[in-house]
Amino acid sequence: MKKLFLISAGLLLTTAVWSQNCYTIKSSVKMEGLPEEYAGFAESEKTVFIKDSKTKTETTSMMMSSVEVFDGNVMTVITEAMGNKSGWSATKEEMENTKDDAPKKEEPKTKFENTSEKKMVAGYECVKTIVTISGIGKDKTEMKISVWHTDKIKKPEGATGGGKSKKRSMSGNNFDFKEISGYPMQIEFQTSQQGMDLKYIETVSEVTTDKLEDSAFTVSTEGYKMMTYKEMKEMNKKQMEGE
Numbered sequence: 325m326k327k328l329f330l331i332s333a334g335l336l337l338t339t340a341v342w343s344q345n346c347y348t349i350k351s352s353v354k355m356e357g358l359p360e361e362y363a364g365f366a367e368s369e370k371t372v373f374i375k376d377s378k379t380k381t382e383t384t385s386m387m388m389s390s391v392e393v394f395d396g397n398v399m400t401v402i403t404e405a406m407g408n409k410s411g412w413s414a415t416k417e418e419m420e421n422t423k424d425d426a427p428k429k430e431e432p433k434t435k436f437e438n439t440s441e442k443k444m445v446a447g448y449e450c451v452k453t454i455v456t457i458s459g460i461g462k463d464k465t466e467m468k469i470s471v472w473h474t475d476k477i478k479k480p481e482g483a484t485g486g487g488k489s490k491k492r493s494m495s496g497n498n499f500d501f502k503e504i505s506g507y508p509m510q511i512e513f514q515t516s517q518q519g520m521d522l523k524y525i526e527t528v529s530e531v532t533t534d535k536l537e538d539s540a541f542t543v544s545t546e547g548y549k550m551m552t553y554k555e556m557k558e559m560n561k562k563q564m565e566g567e
Contacts, residue, residue: 347374347477349507350530357522370526374477378541393543402548411545414553422553432459436503445509446528448474453504469513477507477531 348371355366368385377396383389388405399419402411414422434457441452450472458466511526551559 345374345376346533346536347372348532348534348536349374349477349528351526351528353524353526355522355524357520373536373540375536375538375541378538380541380543391543393541395541400543400545402543402545404548409548410551411548412551412553412556413545418553422557430459432457443472445472445474446531448476448509448531450474450509455504467513467515469511471504471508472510473504473506473508475506 351370351372353366353368353370355363358366365386368383370381370383373380373382377394379392379394381390381392383391388403390401390403392401393399398413398415400411400413402409434455437454437456439452439454442449443452444450451474453471453473455469455471456466457469458464460467508526509528512524514521514523516522
């Protein structure tokens, strides 16, 4: 079930242009449909700091905490889970040029359906786009994701360090959400896990536009076992093959 949380980090990395180029965006994640005793494990809180091309995302939950920083050129990610501290760092160029030796898999197909539906989320008028992803996993299942987004907060260029080659990851698959304009303020999708019908909901609760200093986009890696980008990719590959 932890894989479901990966959508969060990939979809909530955006930025804006001056005079609104500094944002602090708080959001929460919950999973409806879980037994009450497990519901808390699927909840998390997230704060995204944005200044021009710089982004910093802090995520906390009962199971783990993570910090992801992109300073315009270098991406640094640190994670602490059950006492284990690890992380990796790489330049944007390294991430774009690292060769992937894994066998090429058939990519899921993504379709975007823009609607005229609108609603207010955290003080911003949002429009709804339905993202349909087909051919997911071995069973080639289909998933529909409702994304409420605002064009008042723009996407950055290369904020995830991936440029044109970077895709969002969810449940072990790669999906390209580049056609979503602006910042996703609410994300919803339904899924089934171990016989349970679940609903994932991520919602922005607060947006502030106070000035952010460049020092806010730094992170200490002291005490963390740091890897190169290539080592991180190889570790993730081994984990996926072991599932």
